[in-house]
Amino acid sequence: MRFFEYEAREIVKRAGIPVTDFGFTRDAAEAKEIAARIGGPTVIKSQVLSGGRMKAGGVQFADTPEEAQTHAENVLKLEINGQMPRGILVDPKADIDQEFYVGVVWDGTAKQPVIIFSPVGGIDIEQVAEEQPDKVGRRHFSNILPFSDYIAKEVIASTGVTGSDLNKLVPIVTKLAKLFVEKDMTLAEINPLGKLKDGSFVALDAHMDMENEARGRHKALLADLGVADEETREAREATPFEIAGEAVDAMDHRGVAGNVTEFDGNLGLVIGAGGGSLTLFDAVRAQGGDPANYCEIGGNPSVNKACGLAKLVLQKPGVDKIAVMMSIVSNTRVDIVARGVIKACLELNMDPAEKIAIFRIPGAWEDEGFLILDKYGVEYADRSVSLHEAARRAVEKIGAAA
């Protein structure tokens, strides 16, 4: 889940990283009061979860409190990329000597967090990496072992920063790395991290994304920030297909048929098991397939739930066939899933043998499951067939059908 900037700044502040004396409000008159308290030029920033605020006019500069109020009135009415602002952030216009970048992001390939640091901040880090690669330092670290300052020092020093700046930056980068781990973030970014004329450093903007599954571990923080339980804070609204998927998952307590995500391909996926969904989705893509959806099924769902998910996917416009695949399952019964997906076909007056491109779920009760699949003529595979080979066979069938 994504945080608004004013929330991300508060998280940064609580971590002990210096921030400006900013204020958040939904009221233009209060913006004037905040600007008067700040006492000097201010920046009025629209609080939306979308990028492109500056180009859209969502960031305005004011020299007086009155001007801040006028800008606030305009910015509060300004829709940016289809989003109305949650409010505005009133920030002192800082007297900057240099802008830096520091971010911590989860590296899914390395399966570790990575610190990215640059003495060139205020612009996209991707642009810096392309134009001045020697000005971008990267350093992975363990999210299990305690974080040590030397890791921060290494990554900062690798970009040529030395002396007093290095010493002042190390605790900031360290606190950000610890924040990332402790708060289960997938992204913790300060850009720009401003060096003021007096030599001190202050976070001028921050972006935070928290792992959705970790929300339950941070209820107190979310409550403090005013994040309601029903706020998904996803990058986009759920589609009707995805909402229907949630309804399938909620139909009974047994097992999981969750995280249904819509894509626009022709191969429907009923996939799962201990990370198997991600692997299988990638396998289908690697084989040239075009998935119609992503989902995670497992935990021994009822026949009814497996049937509901399969029906949802089978009825999705553009879906020619479904592939029912999992890694080796121990806590999900193969025969129960087989019953569910076949029942879905039958209830939709579809031929299971034609609609199910492949059924590759080895594991508990597989012999019983294979008896069912045999009866309906569905192609199935046991554990001797790899996930990638199963994906290949499914994609091949879709190709033959197209």
Place this chain on the structure above:
Amino acid sequence: MDGVFISVEVNGDAAADAALAAKLEEVCPVSIFKGTPSGVEINAEFLDECVLCGLCLDAAPDGAVTVTKLYSGETLTR
């Protein structure tokens, strides 16, 4: 009574035994049996949820309950 995959039959006198009906309702983890004062009723909508645990066979007198796998023809009874 038949589902798509599973058939369950409660035979003769056993089907009218209210005490047995209550026992079957208690033991079945997927609510296939419903106990009534006049005996046992089968919840047809749950037949295909049968997990083949055999608890109903254990709870009933020998031969009173029969579970059939319609996809293979195999019959489970005691």
